[in-house]
Amino acid sequence: MLFDERPKTRRQELFDRDIEIEGIKSNVDRPLLVISGIRRIGKTSTLLVALNELGRDYVLIDCRKLKENYGRQDLYNLFSSSFSTVVDKVKGVLSGVRGVSILGNSIEFKWKGRDSVSLADLFDHLNGKRLIIAMDETQKLRGPLSKEVREAIAHAYDYDRNLTFILTGSEVGLLYDFLGVEDRESPLYGRYYYQITLDRFEKERATEFLRKGFDEISAKVSDEETEKLVEFFDGIPGWLTFGANRFLEGRKIEEVREIAIDVALNEIENLIETKRRVSEIVGRRYKNALKCLALGENSWSKLSNCLQRAEGSTMSSSVLENIITNLEKSSIIKDYEFLDPIYGEASKRLS
Ligand SMILES: Nc1ncnc2c1ncn2[C@@H]1O[C@H](COP(=O)(O)OP(=O)(O)OP(=O)(O)O)[C@@H](O)[C@H]1O
Ligand SMILES: [Mg+2]
Structure with missing residues (x-):
């Protein structure tokens, strides 16, 4: 299936x-x-x-x-x-x-x-x-x-x-x-x-994937709903599969997105927890960095400003560079953008 x-x-x-x-x-x-x-x-x-x-x-x-x-x-x-x-x-x-x-x-x-x-x-x-x-x-x-x-x-x-x-x-x-x-x-x-x-599916391929999956189990799903799923999940097959299943279980299309964001939030919190094990300060900095990035602070200077405001403290460039490099190496971001939009949405909700 x-x-x-x-x-x-x-x-x-x-x-x-x-x-x-x-x-x-x-x-x-x-x-x-x-x-x-x-x-x-x-x-x-x-x-x-x-x-x-x-x-x-x-x-x-x-x-x-x-x-x-x-x-x-x-x-x-x-x-x-x-x-x-x-x-x-x-x-x-x-x-x-x-x-x-x-x-x-x-x-x-x-x-x-x-x-x-x-x-x-x-x-x-x-x-x-x-x-x-x-x-x-x-x-x-x-x-x-x-x-x-x-x-x-x-x-x-x-x-x-x-x-x-x-x-x-x-x-x-x-x-x-x-x-x-x-x-x-x-x-x-x-x-x-x-x-x-492995790259994500282009929009058309993602739509085709969903249609084929729905057809296989004879589920009648409108074009509009299918398109929404594609739009939320940006062609990432694991999310498309996850979203399609929640939808088929009877969740409304907007709800499906919320459930995925919750799952992603949990994963991000686990990541922050691993940083917190290094120290409380490091954990907090990663959390703030992710929140700033999620708010669209998409350059070195914007991110630096946002982080310093959140911390109420100055921050050396080597510390910031370290955070960015590690988030990139973990494939969370690239060029200040989230690679997975659901991770981006979830990061906005970090408390
Ligand atoms: N090309 C595909 N066709 C159908 N289903 C797919 C495809 N790619 C992934 N999936 C589904 O997406 C989900 C994630 O797939 P898989 O576990 O293989 O990805 P992964 O990259 O190994 O993920 P992770 O990084 O979480 O280990 C599973 O539910 C899988 O069945
Ligand atoms: Mg895997």
Whole structure:
């Protein structure tokens, strides 16, 4: 079903994205592919449809499950639970490996001590077969252990020719920071990777998507209502799907928008909360910056003025620059504009 709210796994449930899927399929023998795009744009769906069509063995590691300051135990737990889902496919190459125990349907990794297994070792053993390692929301691997993970991926890039890494990320700048493809100090610096960037649908495609989805379930929806949904959600497929479902549940069209804004507000508050964990002041500055941006303060000087008024205090340019850079790296804004209009609306309502 086109409006199923879970990530899609089959092409017939996925609207468009044929070029991107073919791109993934025809480049899957490269060592590294990167799928990027803002939240709700369809990264996981595109990845899963391509993987299913390829019919090759793959393991999916959902890095969103990692908490912010994850430790080695958390990382290995994530790997263990991910590899346990494909135990039959990998037990041939992992059985008997030091630090790896295969018990029924689960694979456990020893992460500490003399007989532990490192990620680089693990990749070398997995290289005994052709395997795709897909990591969803890879930027979450940033953090204290990022160097170790990055080095293991870089090692596999050079030596493990049977492995392909497909990485996705919605906080695009953070993803590239993690990979370090532009950082001379990083082992992945200058390495070629095949890049897929998912963009929002143009107005016409978005309208077509909604019509097709409504037709599929024989829902009679007026052109005017369909257009309103397109207008609210700016061609972002996740929001279109979300909006269509709320509408089909009987919500009025304006209400649908409010519900989406509430969802976005919650996500923004979570983001601010992560900043607040650094300090109260940092949290407050991000909140004020988002509010100023939402009010249309779309240049350095306007934003600076607005923030200083909100804070009742001067603010050094390096502090402001830092905030802007981080919001850009998290794919919240670009050139002082919100990438997702629903995030912009929600930010106006920050209290
Ligand atoms: N091309 C598409 N056709 C049909 N539905 C889609 C399409 N792209 C995304 N969706 C739907 O939109 C929602 C978000 O998709 P998905 O989870 O794949 O996006 P994502 O970019 O991985 O999002 P997130 O950043 O939140 O992880 C899901 O409900 C999915 O079914
Ligand atoms: Mg996703």
